[in-house]
Amino acid sequence: MDDTTYEEFVASRAQALLRYGYVLSGNPHDAADLVQDALIKLRGAWPRVINKRDPEGYVRTTMARQHISLWRRTRRETLTDLVPEGSYTDPPPSDDLLWRALETLPRRQRAVLVLRYYEVLSDEEIAAQLGISRGTVRSQASRALEKLRRTWSPAVVEGDAR
Amino acid sequence: MTERPVENLEGALNRALERHAAKAPAPASDLFERVETRYRRRRRVRTTGAAAAMALVLSGTAFGMWSHDGGSAVLLESPSPGAQPLSRPGQKAESPFRATPVEKLWPEAVHRIPARLRDGTEIMPQTLIDERTVLVNSWGGFEKPSVLYAYDLPTGEATRITDVVTPKNTQIFASGFTVGEGRIFWHTTSTDLTSTIWSVPVKGGTAVVTVERTPAAAPFEGGAMTAGQIPGGQIGDLTVSGGKLYWSRSGGGVYTAPVAGGPAEPVPGTEEEMLVQWPWVGGLASDSRQDRGRINGRDLRNLETGEKKTAAFSPGEENWDCGITWCLAGSLVKDRSGTETFRVSGHPAVAPNQTASLDRFVASVSRSDQKTLLLLNDLRTRRSGSIELVQKDDEVSYSTMKSSGSRMYSTRLADEYVIVDLKAIG
Numbered sequence: 001m002d003d004t005t006y007e008e009f010v011a012s013r014a015q016a017l018l019r020y021g022y023v024l025s026g027n028p029h030d031a032a033d034l035v036q037d038a039l040i041k042l043r044g045a046w047p048r049v050i051n052k053r054d055p056e057g058y059v060r061t062t063m064a065r066q067h068i069s070l071w072r073r074t075r076r077e078t079l080t081d082l083v084p085e086g087s088y089t090d091p092p093p094s095d096d097l098l099w100r101a102l103e104t105l106p107r108r109q110r111a112v113l114v115l116r117y118y119e120v121l122s123d124e125e126i127a128a129q130l131g132i133s134r135g136t137v138r139s140q141a142s143r144a145l146e147k148l149r150r151t152w153s154p155a156v157v158e159g160d161a162r
Numbered sequence: 163m164t165e166r167p168v169e170n171l172e173g174a175l176n177r178a179l180e181r182h183a184a185k186a187p188a189p190a191s192d193l194f195e196r197v198e199t200r201y202r203r204r205r206r207v208r209t210t211g212a213a214a215a216m217a218l219v220l221s222g223t224a225f226g227m228w229s230h231d232g233g234s235a236v237l238l239e240s241p242s243p244g245a246q247p248l249s250r251p252g253q254k255a256e257s258p259f260r261a262t263p264v265e266k267l268w269p270e271a272v273h274r275i276p277a278r279l280r281d282g283t284e285i286m287p288q289t290l291i292d293e294r295t296v297l298v299n300s301w302g303g304f305e306k307p308s309v310l311y312a313y314d315l316p317t318g319e320a321t322r323i324t325d326v327v328t329p330k331n332t333q334i335f336a337s338g339f340t341v342g343e344g345r346i347f348w349h350t351t352s353t354d355l356t357s358t359i360w361s362v363p364v365k366g367g368t369a370v371v372t373v374e375r376t377p378a379a380a381p382f383e384g385g386a387m388t389a390g391q392i393p394g395g396q397i398g399d400l401t402v403s404g405g406k407l408y409w410s411r412s413g414g415g416v417y418t419a420p421v422a423g424g425p426a427e428p429v430p431g432t433e434e435e436m437l438v439q440w441p442w443v444g445g446l447a448s449d450s451r452q453d454r455g456r457i458n459g460r461d462l463r464n465l466e467t468g469e470k471k472t473a474a475f476s477p478g479e480e481n482w483d484c485g486i487t488w489c490l491a492g493s494l495v496k497d498r499s500g501t502e503t504f505r506v507s508g509h510p511a512v513a514p515n516q517t518a519s520l521d522r523f524v525a526s527v528s529r530s531d532q533k534t535l536l537l538l539n540d541l542r543t544r545r546s547g548s549i550e551l552v553q554k555d556d557e558v559s560y561s562t563m564k565s566s567g568s569r570m571y572s573t574r575l576a577d578e579y580v581i582v583d584l585k586a587i588g
Contacts, residue, residue, distance in 0.1 A: 007194055010193060010194050010197065011194065014189035014193055015186075015188065015189055016529065018186045018187055018188070018189055019183040019184070019186040020183070021186070022182070022183060022185070022186035022187070023179045023182060023183045023186075028186065028187040031186055031187060032187060032190070035189075036193070036196065036197060036200070039193075039197045040197050040200050040201045043197060043198070043201040044201065053503075053505075054494075057492075098174060098175060098178040099178050099182050102178075113175065114179060117172060117175045117176040117179055118176065118179040118180065118183065120176075120509075120510075121492075122481060122515075124480065124481050125481050125492075128481070145171060145172075148171060148175070149171055
């Protein structure tokens with residue numbers, strides 16, 4: 001990170017964090033909530049976190065844990081009136097299919113997949129980030145993949161396989 | 163090696179997530195003010211009325227607990243001496259890298275080649291045969307074999323080397339191309355998880371089986387990357403040296419076979435090791451070996467000289483992958499002695515369990531709203547060469563680094579490949 005102040009961190013990382021929140025939750029409002037809540041938490045913890053040199057890791061961990069927490073599931077508070085950026089052209093159907101299939105997964109399973117295939121973390125890192133055991137990471141991932149496999153067929157995916 | 167991945171569910175998932183991430187909402191223009199307002203409100207609640215809740219607080223760096231307070235969330239944190247100033251003067255930048263386009267930074271090392279041969283055949287670079295020749299392949303598909311070509315950089319001429327044979331029951335197609343002692347080697351893996359190593363003279367000819375049925379690897383469990391597992395294959399870091407081939411078996415163990423052909427033999431004492439970069443092998447992180455602290459390559463030994471190295475880590479540090487000089491954990495980098503720690507910009511484009519290429523280079527991807535840059539970070543000089551990636555329908559595709567011993571980085575841009583000869587960088 002080049003940025004050293006909290007304000008600069010928010011300005012420079014908000015978009016990336018929103019993207020993360022969006023793939024975690026699949027929903028722009030939840031994404032915005034997750035980011036705001038995690039940034040508020042970071043605000044209080046900034047002096048401690050900055051010493052650990054990884055404010056972004058702290059925020060992402062907070063977001064992932066918050067998202068799968070029981071408390072989150074019962075809360076529905078829309079604080080933002082954000083409009084999506086850019087164009088809304090639809091991605092190819094196969095991707096849409098997978099994206100929609102992700103919505104059918106329990107939050108923890110989805111979080112494990114996002115950490116593995118979007119954040120590209122190892123199972124150990126995922127376990128540490130979500131505060132669960134590595135065995136749980138693996139079983140959640142394999143259950144989730146199994147579910148997705150039922151709705152996904154390689155033949156449907158656009159043909160640029162190498 | 164992970165490169166425009168073979169279409170599997172994991173690859174498709176990664177692409178779907180990346181593509182949809184680009185559709186995330188934009189940050190509110192007053193985001194900072196909103197956060198600040200809510201922070202102050204929560205702080206008031208906490209400091210005036212949340213004494214009981216304080217007892218629930220975890221340790222100093224643990225994550226705060228949340229409770230519900232009449233519809234508004236209350237953040238409970240560990241006690242702090244009071245609101246800290248927002249600015250922290252004197253905090254140093256974490257990433258020392260400055261990016262420059264690769265062609266400006268390393269003109270002698272960068273080449274661009276068209277993605278199709280003159281006859282229209284689509285190709286993909288695999289490695290450099292020498293400083294002026296790229297090994298490229300075409301890929302066939304149904305009833306059409308892949309072909310290997312030597313692509314001459316100065317003239318753009320491609321010379322056919324051989325057809326790539328894909329036996330029945332092949333699960334992983336030809337990959338891991340490496341060049342040494344006048345031959346090109348690669349491997350295929352069968353559905354029973356044994357692999358075959360093939361070779362052909364650089365000058366061309368018929369591909370022959372060099373090593374048949376290498377010892378089977380542990381099954382790949384739905385994309386889980388555990389210590390020693392090799393992304394995209396069962397054979398890792400295939401290397402040629404002194405008339406012999408060496409490789410890591412996915413899951414652990416270093417194996418060897420004669421270049422001239424013959425059975426695979428385990429290298430004694432390497433059962434819990436992997437090839438880091440010939441002749442160095444490194445111990446695998448292991449849950450049963452807590453003294454290794456779950457750090458891949460923490461202990462290294464040189465198979466030729468017997469020299470040993472160990473990396474300095476504090477207790478509790480884990481999930482690092484160490485090469486000869488550098489250890490990586492996500493975008494964090496530190497040297498073996500632990501005296502230098504820094505970060506590369508953006509998101510690392512390094513496959514799991516991999517270390518710096520040629521003990522020196524790490525790729526990462528840095529995004530802004532306008533463009534996405536692939537950065538080749540030179541850990542030695544702290545310079546980054548950037549390649550602007552092509553965004554098409556909100557999708558950006560790029561290649562990760564190949565195995566740590568590979569001298570080539572290449573990635574596709576629209577109708578061409580940019581190729582960086584890492585060995586040619588001074």
